[in-house]
Amino acid sequence: MKNMKFSLLAAFAMMLAVSSFTGCTDPCKDVTCVKGECVEGDCVCDTGYEGVDCGTALNAKFDGSFSMTAETCTNSGSISAPYAVTIAASSTDPSKIVFTGLYEEAGATANAVIATNGTDLTIARANYSNFNAEIAGTGTLSADKSTLTLTYTIYDSGNGNVLDVCTSTLTRQ
Template structure:
């Protein structure tokens, strides 16, 4: 009788083990058919893109949506200014942009900035003797840009500006 119950217990244990292994092997890998490009990695079936890239498979450069000619209307403590500015994608950085004629300070002056998602960040830098820094946020349709920046001239005068830029 003891042999039968030991045999029965062993058989039940074996059936339980096989059942667990069978159902465990049916778990689908959510990332099996997902291809993430440009350094992106798949997590739970969705691409997490490297800095400078976005989209379902990380093929879109984040800085591309900022590229183009913009008509800027800035309001500063010193007055209101309208000018054209051109933003281009950096050739050396996946999340970098170059802003020509930033602040209307001159078409031969170009500020550098970085992009993360819909935010543009202008680190502190000298632009023709004027120390600038600021940030901007692009609209979801990519046709308008809200900018805020500070300009400090060589005499120590600080001008705080906010701008509405429209893509041409």
């Protein structure tokens, strides 16, 4: 009788041990996260990356040629014709982009940082252009990535006075 109880107890313990080990599966076993880590089967992306596998830099969707199709400025008025603006993804930081051509300054550049939501951006106040100015602003990329709305301010870098405030719509070319 003792042997039978011991055998039943041993068999039960064995079944419990086997079911415990086979019942646990790693939800991250077949998940590859390019720029992030797997948590409970889903990729949690590193800062500056997005996508199911965290393989897409945030700045990739901003990169390209745009046309300033609508712009109204408090001092210089509205644009008479669309003009070209280029947005380049930073090669060193996936959350940064560089604007070229805002305020109809063809060679002038402005750096921007993309927010963690992947659509909003901020241009921190910095030197801009060849006419002793600074620029600062904010913007939002549309869900379909075809337009960027942007509000920016041009300052006199000598005295800090506001020279112009522009509300703009850029359309992807």
